[in-house]
Amino acid sequence: MLNRFKPVLFRYPLRLALLALGSTALMSCVSTDVPPIEAQAAPDDATDEGGIWYVTDKVEKDLQTSAIVERDPALNDYVSTVACRVTGPEYCKDLRVYIVKQPYFNASMAPNGMMQVWTGLLLRAENEDQLAYVLGHEFAHYRQRHSLKQWRQAKNMSNASLIFSVGAAAAGAGAAGVLGQAAALARLYGFSREAERESDDLGFDFFVAAGYAPGEAARTWEYLIAEAAESSSRRKRKSVARASVFATHPVTTERVENLQAKAAALPAGTPRREAFLAVTKPFLQQWLEQDLTLRDFGSSLFLTNTLIEDGDALGVLYFHRAEIYRLRRADGDNDLALADYQTASQYDDAPPENWRQMGDALAKAGKTDEAKTAWATYLEKAPDAPDRLLIQSYLDPDGA
Amino acid sequence: MAHFNVSPRTFFAIIALIGLSACASISAVGPGPVEIGKSYRISTGEVWSKYPPQSRTNTAATMTIDGTILNTLSFVDGLKPGESIIYTSDRDKLIPKYRADMSASELVDFVLDSYSAQGLANGKMTDLRPEKFGTLDGYRFDFTGAYKSGLELSGTGKIAQQGDNLHIIIFYAPSEYYYGLRKDEVDGILASVSLL
Amino acid sequence: MAGSFFTLKQIRLLILIISMGAVVTACVTSSVNTTSNSHEAPKSGAQILLIQPDVELSLITASGLREPRADWSKQAQDLIIAEIEKNFAGNDHELRQHSLNMDDAHEVQLIKLHEAVGNTILLHRFFNQPLPSKKDKFDWSLGPGVATLADNYDADYALFIFARGAYASAARQATALVLAVAGVGVSTGDQAAFASLVNLKTGDIVWFNVTVTGSGVDMRKPSGAESVVKGLMKDNPLTNHTNDKAKS
Known part of the structure; x- marks a missing residue:
């Protein structure tokens, strides 16, 4: 739109401008060929x-x-x-x-x-x-x-693409300018x-x-x-x-x-597993919980099944697999979830929440008495549960 | 509406963009009754600034007194099964979705997981108990968490299902000073819910 | 598409006009807010903690990328501190530098809360998003929890400084000139800074100021830092009082 009011001579200064711009951009081209950094080295502040x-x-x-x-x-x-x-x-x-x-x-x-x-x-x-x-x-x-x-590299590229995109934009070819940047990227x-x-x-x-x-x-x-x-x-x-x-x-x-x-081409060697497991195990449940916030049930199931095959921390893992089924809600998932909560409950390392969720799952399946037993176990295992009042209302709906 | 990623380092860039955009229509509400969407009404004791509804996050209203980083009170009116309270332009992104058959703890997890997906760090429910939502059977919950920057947050909220649809009221503020500053006002608002 | 292209071009021209105007006048604009809460004027001998200023200066490359420069940033930080000290030299308040004690969890929370409050003030006071709930009020505070800072460091006020600046490289200046001929305006530099003064008894932000300068003011040089700090410290209750007396 602005161009409409430009004198015809505009074409000439534009070419000159692009030529001049090309030379300034080339001037500021920097070397991307850098040697590895030395140990305990820090760069000069002025670079x-x-x-x-x-x-x-x-x-x-x-x-x-x-x-x-x-x-x-x-x-x-x-x-x-x-x-x-x-x-x-x-x-x-x-x-x-x-x-x-x-x-x-x-x-x-x-x-x-x-x-x-x-x-x-x-x-x-x-x-x-x-x-x-x-x-x-x-x-x-x-x-x-x-x-x-x-x-x-980015600096050199953007200097180079500047010539192209500004040139194209000034010539009224907006899309071409965008394409130029995409190519640079x-x-x-x-x-x-x-x-x-x-x-x-x-x-x-x-x-x-x-x-x-x-x-x-x-x-x-x-x-x-x-x-x-x-x-x-x-x-x-x-x-x-x-x-x-x-x-x-x-x-x-x-x-x-x-x-x-x-x-x-090398001898196989033996992977070191024990120390790794010992130090990461306390975090397993927390990390699995965070993984589930991504709602990628397919990935989570694959991961959990892989870990179950390894055979460690099964109470945590069966509980977690039940949680995946509970959230996924595909056909038959309620039953799968309940079965895994029940399996998890056989292991010492199952978290207290396992019993709360098992209670919810049993209640959903219409098994009210069994549900109450599970909820009561939850409160025994987690006396300071944040949802104690809610669970008590389940155990005693009349609020006696 | 929740924004847990604000850091001063990127802030100049963000405000530069906001400065260019037209100013959002923020209106004054209260003290007194405020209608939320089509389903319920609350009553405030103070003047709040109210942002318009955001259909993309199914938010009926967002209110603040001191600025949304310092206190945010958000309302959802009748979320339908399959809907979410997160906006994403990425249609392939997997996000928490509301289901009508959720239990009380699942409903709170749904809300907190949605906030976590938007950057709430260390979100943790600290209390969950039955509490009326107007005449509906609802649940009251408290939670803690943090902005990614490390500023710790406290929050409280209330949820209830009306038929298959979900109403949510959620408040959060920095634990340092601001949560306590507005706690009585927010407790009053949560107690004032009446259905339309 | 043509419409948006035109608008973008207009914006660029606007920026060019503004920055050129700034070059000519070397202007420094300040925008001061003071608390609407009741507060006592600083007592003589007030102790002020200057929280280590957050300064970041960068070079604008030919194509407009901003490349951070450590030497300029450190230099400007030193100059700013020196200028602020100069501001306090004529009065009986005591200014002390303080860098964050990361081992003190409460202090970390207070500093982060200040960032959040500062960002809120910038957004709602300076960027066209006024909050009706804050109409005729400037009552933002960090709350009485700031007593931790007052007690640990025996201080009455904390002063926060945040500054950013960008300066055109020679290639950028050439690019800007050349593009100006072609009718395209580009930025050749800008500086912005804000300062905030917190009362360590009440937590109130008693004074808050934003300063913006054109590329004619250069924080990397003593004279530029002096202008920026002069704009930045405008009307602050700690040094302004003595300045006024000196003038009158």
Whole structure:
């Protein structure tokens, strides 16, 4: 619209402008070829990397006082120790591992050494080796300074796409400008895949050097692919492990095969399971509960059945499987839920809520007396239950 | 309506966007009776700021005195089976949905799980007891939680089914100062429900 | 689509006009709010905790990405602190710097509550979302729980500062000039800051100010920091009183 009032000469200055713009953008093109970071090194404040660290240091401070960090000392000590095993003593001090209470399979690495391990990952790892592989992969991102490379790539890309999008916009071709940006973004993702591949390879080397069982690297991804195939989300079935760092950099068959091939060339080794289970077991019920807030019943069932096969913590697991059926409400789920609450009740580690839910399920099935017995057991097991008054009203509807 | 992710670091960016958009029509209500949707009426002791209904989250009204980060009182009027109180533009996203056959604890879980899906951290029901909702048999619940930033929250609410449909009133505020500041007022509002 | 494109372009031009105007005048605008609750004027010898200012400055790249700069941010933070200290030099109040004690859970909650209240004030007082329930009132408070801070640090007030700034790179300035010729306006920098003063007896936010400057004011330099802090500390009850006396 504005162009209508421009003199005809407009075309000429526009070309000149684009030419000049091209040269300014090229001038500010920065190198994405950066060497690995040294141990215990920090960037100069006057650099782009220094700025990125400054901001991520502040984000880290916020994270430290946030509501989503798991502060349990035993669990934190354990995960940090595994991280140090993988990084080696020199880089150990450079990483600070935070356990973040989020139900997705995810880990992330900030350029300043702030590593996040999400509880959805700890819930799904089968042993210390699988955890160690992911930590090694993330450490490789840090050591290779992938964030800095990616930032510089983004900067160069946006400078380049500026020429195109502004040029196209000024010429009145809005859609073409948008397409230009999409193409630039696509190239950014391509770069990230290279970084993922590099981290796969280096992470594997770190984790093998630390003495972990090589086959467990690929097994982590194999499990995720199998779980995603059972997901209730159509899109997740299509693209593995959505909402994780691995969403933008999908776990491709090619990546899994790469890790399998590397492992095949090495002695098998024995995965370390005992210590891992001992330290994660106290959190199992909490993490499963959080997983269920995602309402991905297919994934949750696959996960729970896998854990039941392993044979530990069966009271917690049967209770949890009953909870999945209760919430899913497919045909026959009421019966399946009731059966699992009853199975769970045979195990010492079933949580008190198992009896409340069993009571509700029995009442739904018309078995009022049995329901009352279950509710009464619940109040015995949890004298300070938050819903005590409600349950008492069930036991004594007349309020005597 | 619940927004549990507000952090000062992103705030300038957010307000810049809000500053550009037209100002939402926030109206003054109370002290006195306020009709919520088509089904019930409450009565306030103070002046509240009321945001218009949000059909996307099936919210009949959202009210605040000090600003929604500092206290939010939200109302749902007759949620139908299969509906949710979360808005998502992602049609493939799996979210908690209301069912008519839910038990009392399932109804409260439905509300708190919906809030958790929107970022409420460490949401935990701390009390659940029978309480009338007007003439309906309803339930009163208390809960605790936190914004992701770490600011701790306390909350209370009331739910009841009318036929197959669900009414929800839920209040939350930072545990530090603000929850206590408005607790008596909110208790009064929750006690004032009458069906239309 | 054409309509929205036109609007976007208009907005860009508007920004350009504003920022160019700011360059010429190097303007600093302030917007002060003071509590409507009853409060006593600060006693002489008041102890003030200056909570470590949150300052973040960035470089605007040719295409408009904002790249954080640690050196500028730290420099501006030092300059701002020095300027605020200068503000207090002429009176008998005592200013002390304080960084958050993360081991004190209650202190952490109070600081986070202040963030929430600050964000609320910004939204409802400065960004076109007035709350009818706050009509003719500015009574936001952190509540009497702030006594924790008063007791732990023997203080009467806490002063919070939050500042952001962005500065165009040479390539960005060239881009802006070139695009201006083509009729496209782009931002070449801006700065915004807010300050808040909390009474540590009542928890009341007794004074709150937002300052916005154009790209002509540069917080990285002493003179720029001086202008920003001057705008930022405008009409505050602690130093303003003495300033007035000095003037009269």
